[in-house]
Amino acid sequence: MTAGISVQHLTHRFAGAPPVLALDGLSLEVPQGRFAAVVGPSGSGKSTLLRVLAGLLRPSEGRAAVDGHEVIGEPGGVSFMPQRDLLLPWRRVLANATLGAEIAGVPRAEAHERAEVLMERFGLSGFEQAWPSQLSGGMRQRLALLRTFLMPRPVLLLDEPFGALDAITRREMHAWLQEVWRRDGRTVMLVTHDIEEALVLADVVYILSRRPGRLVATIDVPLPRPRTARDTTTPAFVELKARVLDALEGVTPPEEPRAVPSGQRSAP
Amino acid sequence: MAAPPVALIVLLLAAWEVGVRTFAVPGYMLPPPSDVWTAFLEVRSTLPDHIRTTMTEAIVGLGFAIVVGVAFAALVVSIPQLRRAFYPLLVLSQNIPMIVMAPLLVVWFGFGLTPKVLIVALVGFFPIAVATTDGLLRADRDLIELVRGMGAGRWQVLRSVLVPSALPSFFAGLQISATYAVLAAVIGEWVGASSGLGLFITRAQSAFRVDRVLVAVIVIAAVSIAMFAAVHLIARLAMPYRYVSTEGEER
Ligand SMILES: Nc1ncnc2c1ncn2[C@@H]1O[C@H](COP(=O)(O)OP(=O)(O)O)[C@@H](O)[C@H]1O
Ligand SMILES: [Mg+2]
Numbered sequence: 001m002t003a004g005i006s007v008q009h010l011t012h013r014f015a016g017a018p019p020v021l022a023l024d025g026l027s028l029e030v031p032q033g034r035f036a037a038v039v040g041p042s043g044s045g046k047s048t049l050l051r052v053l054a055g056l057l058r059p060s061e062g063r064a065a066v067d068g069h070e071v072i073g074e075p076g077g078v079s080f081m082p083q084r085d086l087l088l089p090w091r092r093v094l095a096n097a098t099l100g101a102e103i104a105g106v107p108r109a110e111a112h113e114r115a116e117v118l119m120e121r122f123g124l125s126g127f128e129q130a131w132p133s134q135l136s137g138g139m140r141q142r143l144a145l146l147r148t149f150l151m152p153r154p155v156l157l158l159d160e161p162f163g164a165l166d167a168i169t170r171r172e173m174h175a176w177l178q179e180v181w182r183r184d185g186r187t188v189m190l191v192t193h194d195i196e197e198a199l200v201l202a203d204v205v206y207i208l209s210r211r212p213g214r215l216v217a218t219i220d221v222p223l224p225r226p227r228t229a230r231d232t233t234t235p236a237f238v239e240l241k242a243r244v245l246d247a248l249e250g251v252t253p254p255e256e257p258r259a260v261p262s263g264q265r266s267a268p
Numbered sequence: 269m270a271a272p273p274v275a276l277i278v279l280l281l282a283a284w285e286v287g288v289r290t291f292a293v294p295g296y297m298l299p300p301p302s303d304v305w306t307a308f309l310e311v312r313s314t315l316p317d318h319i320r321t322t323m324t325e326a327i328v329g330l331g332f333a334i335v336v337g338v339a340f341a342a343l344v345v346s347i348p349q350l351r352r353a354f355y356p357l358l359v360l361s362q363n364i365p366m367i368v369m370a371p372l373l374v375v376w377f378g379f380g381l382t383p384k385v386l387i388v389a390l391v392g393f394f395p396i397a398v399a400t401t402d403g404l405l406r407a408d409r410d411l412i413e414l415v416r417g418m419g420a421g422r423w424q425v426l427r428s429v430l431v432p433s434a435l436p437s438f439f440a441g442l443q444i445s446a447t448y449a450v451l452a453a454v455i456g457e458w459v460g461a462s463s464g465l466g467l468f469i470t471r472a473q474s475a476f477r478v479d480r481v482l483v484a485v486i487v488i489a490a491v492s493i494a495m496f497a498a499v500h501l502i503a504r505l506a507m508p509y510r511y512v513s514t515e516g517e518e519r
Contacts, residue, residue: 054417076419086414090432090509103418131509
């Protein structure tokens with residue numbers, strides 16, 4: 001068994017009328033310490049994949065392991081940031097940040113100390129004692145991300161963590177995430193439908209097909225780090241982006257071209 | 269903010285006073301407010317004891333109502349099959365008229381504190397049980413999944429999500445129960461008591477002292493309002509996040 005994330009022949013069918021086949025025979029391996037991005041049209045089973053890895057959803061078939069341990073039906077082994085920001089309205093900002101760490105058994109004082117340090121970097125300092133309802137959408141999302149980071153787990157699963165951020169803040173978060181990730185060396189699986197985000201952040205990009213989710217391409221991103229928004233204009237980047245678009249093109253029926261944001265289709 | 273209700277009350281009192289005097293209504297039917305005030309001054313020294321008795325019954329009864337109501341909600345939520353078995357029983361318990369129940373309880377438990385406390389608890393546990401059950405059932409599934417994903421066990425899910433989620437509903441139920449608690453205690457005292465506002469009313473009635481009855485009615489209203497306000501205050505302290513002002517406006 002290998003370290004990192006290992007998924008084998010994962011298939012999941014949601015019961016119902018009609019049943020929904022969300023994942024179909026998905027296999028992938030993310031070596032330890034690597035940053036993987038999962039890109040696919042909405043409904044391609046990205047969130048379903050993360051929920052399986054988080055131990056929250058039992059798939060119909062297949063296996064999933066994190067650092068060699070089976071994770072199916074075993075929540076708590078990874079640090080998972082769900083798609084909604086899901087803050088607890090009755091906890092102040094600082095207490096929300098330390099929730100995961102507390103549940104993982106980190107002593108409260110230690111969790112607080114580590115949170116205080118990260119508050120600053122997440123642009124949340126000064127808001128420690130505020131209530132979640134007093135934060136903007138972007139701040140709520142950053143707080144949810146901070147909470148995920150504070151959990152002492154070897155793997156981070158991030159489901160569209162920057163969805164609610166404006167483009168400028170998002171770019172800041174990209175720079176910041178690369179920096180933090182470089183230092184703490186954890187395995188990351190990030191779900192996004194922003195191709196540039198995937199290419200700026202990841203070592204490898206997995207492309208899923210329209211429902212049912214199947215792996216249609218695995219694209220390595222051998223670009224030097226740290227990467228910034230400026231790098232998105234380099235020939236190497238543009239070339240990679242074209243490959244991602246081609247892979248997505250193959251899965252997107254031509255009558256629905258809007259599945260890919262229009263500004264990103266003009267690659268030469 | 270309090271000005272319009274105060275003005276209205278003053279106006280009504282004035283109309284009452286003038287009306288009773290103009291039509292020379294006899295005092296044993298409806299005394300004017302000034303007589304009620306005089307009656308209040310007469311009984312002022314004996315009232316605190318009665319108030320204390322009634323409030324003790326109301327508060328202790330409410331305490332039992334909380335324990336039983338919350339236990340009921342927890343049981344019914346953790347074992348769904350129990351819900352169908354228990355709910356009809358719950359509704360039935362609210363259909364027993366207290367006027368019938370009170371003398372029976374006196375027969376069973378004597379004239380002391382016990383029957384009054386039981387009546388308050390019997391009246392009070394229903395809103396608490398129903399509201400708390402509802403609050404627990406309506407906790408955000410995604411929040412539960414979030415903390416489960418963090419590795420929380422049953423106890424941690426309960427503590428970190430279920431209890432805080434149910435708190436607003438619990439307090440909504442408690443507020444209703446607290447409002448009726450004083451009245452329930454008074455009804456309990458009606459049947460037989462050695463002290464309390466219910467006893468005070470019984471005595472005043474048998475002496476045709478309508479003015480004193482009205483004093484008691486006003487005191488009961490005041491005590492009920494005080495109970496309601498106390499619960500409101502506790503709710504505010506327990507759930508400060510619900511009373512945050514965003515951009516200066518109060519929710
Ligand atoms: N709990 C569920 N019950 C039934 N169908 C679901 C459930 N969750 C997701 N689905 C369906 O499974 C498919 C994949 O969903 P999801 O994993 O959320 O996709 P993505 O995150 O890629 O947008 C969608 O068609 C969605 O409607
Ligand atoms: Mg999703």
